[in-house]
Amino acid sequence: MIAVLRQDATQEQIESLCSWFREKGLDVHISRGEYQTILGLIGDTSRIDTDLLCGLSIIESATRVSEPYKSANRKFHPQDTVVSVSDTVRIGGGHFALIAGPCSVESGEQITTVAQAVQKAGAAILRGGAFKPRTSPYDFQGLGGEGIKMLSQAKQITGMPIVTEIMNANQLDLFEDVDIIQVGARNMQNFDLLKELGRCGKPILLKRGLSSTIKELLMSAEYIMAGGCEEVILCERGIRTFETYTRNTLDLSAIAVLQERTHLPVIVDPSHATGAARLVAPMARAAAAAGADGIMIEVHNDPASALCDGVQALTPEQFAAVAADVKAVRGALGLDK
Numbered sequence: 001m002i003a004v005l006r007q008d009a010t011q012e013q014i015e016s017l018c019s020w021f022r023e024k025g026l027d028v029h030i031s032r033g034e035y036q037t038i039l040g041l042i043g044d045t046s047r048i049d050t051d052l053l054c055g056l057s058i059i060e061s062a063t064r065v066s067e068p069y070k071s072a073n074r075k076f077h078p079q080d081t082v083v084s085v086s087d088t089v090r091i092g093g094g095h096f097a098l099i100a101g102p103c104s105v106e107s108g109e110q111i112t113t114v115a116q117a118v119q120k121a122g123a124a125i126l127r128g129g130a131f132k133p134r135t136s137p138y139d140f141q142g143l144g145g146e147g148i149k150m151l152s153q154a155k156q157i158t159g160m161p162i163v164t165e166i167m168n169a170n171q172l173d174l175f176e177d178v179d180i181i182q183v184g185a186r187n188m189q190n191f192d193l194l195k196e197l198g199r200c201g202k203p204i205l206l207k208r209g210l211s212s213t214i215k216e217l218l219m220s221a222e223y224i225m226a227g228g229c230e231e232v233i234l235c236e237r238g239i240r241t242f243e244t245y246t247r248n249t250l251d252l253s254a255i256a257v258l259q260e261r262t263h264l265p266v267i268v269d270p271s272h273a274t275g276a277a278r279l280v281a282p283m284a285r286a287a288a289a290a291g292a293d294g295i296m297i298e299v300h301n302d303p304a305s306a307l308c309d310g311v312q313a314l315t316p317e318q319f320a321a322v323a324a325d326v327k328a329v330r331g332a333l334g335l336d337k
């Protein structure tokens with residue numbers, strides 16, 4: 001971090017500021033110019049608040065030169081993190097996984113039927129929402145704990161690990177049999193939830209917020225990792241822009257940017273990104289070509305009667321075709337381990 005001091009800063013003020021930095025464990029490099037004094041702060045500056053510094057009377061500006069996320073940063077952990085899911089599936093570091101299933105669990109029969117179909121087509125992990133963050137309180141809110149039991153049953157029958165969304169830390173007891181806990185876009189910055197999940201001992205699938213920058217996504221991952229969890233999977237699911245022909249705008253560049261900046265696996269959700277079944281296949285192929293470590297797709301046995309997100313759901317047959325395309329893209333590019 002670099003702090004530029006005001007010209008009228010007295011020697012006494014500068015010394016007192018430097019001792020404060022040293023007390024925080026930082027080395028201070030003082031560079032005195034003819035008109036300006038600049039302090040270079042060396043060490044872990046993640047606990048220093050730049051806004052607070054800028055508010056001090058002797059500081060003109062303070063700028064970070066390194067990222068405030070440390071655990072998620074590739075600089076301090078150059079090798080890719082490989083997340084192991086229930087000892088059978090791996091994601092990251094060249095290991096690719098397809099995650100598929102309905103937006104929400106609607107019945108035991110529905111989730112098991114979809115699970116068997118997507119598994120046959122190549123999906124490694126089953127998704128299904130039990131707690132649904134709906135825009136309207138009058139829309140279907142999910143089956144809650146009962147939905148998780150139905151997912152568990154589908155897991156028992158197929159052997160597929162399951163991922164489902166948590167909305168509140170007080171639901172954690174119900175997630176015992178869940179293999180990956182999902183934090184939805186709307187909760188990406190629910191910091192109390194993130195802190196709690198960092199201590200829960202399970203892999204976390206963290207979705208990018210609707211209006212969040214890549215840096216904010218990484219800072220949210222940092223919250224989870226600060227609690228001791230090293231298995232965080234990041235998910236690009238589209239962000240809100242001025243575009244209206246798609247539900248969100250899929251930021252494919254986030255895959256490459258994230259893989260540069262973090263060692264954590266990065267997956268893509270083309271279903272919520274586009275909001276239209278016909279757009280899922282091209283975006284899934286593009287995500288695979290861009291090097292995503294996984295793709296999550298909504299699949300429903302009868303999209304027209306789905307209780308949630310039916311317009312973006314693929315039928316099992318459509319999903320099978322996408323899975324084959326993704327396999328072909330990865331094969332052609334030599335991405336498979």
Ligand code: PEP
Nearest residue numbers: 129184185186207237272
């Ligand atoms: C979901 O995956 O079911 C979901 C609600 O997605 P998002 O949080 O990305 O909107």
Ligand code: MN
Nearest residue numbers: 103298308309
């Ligand atoms: Mn959905």
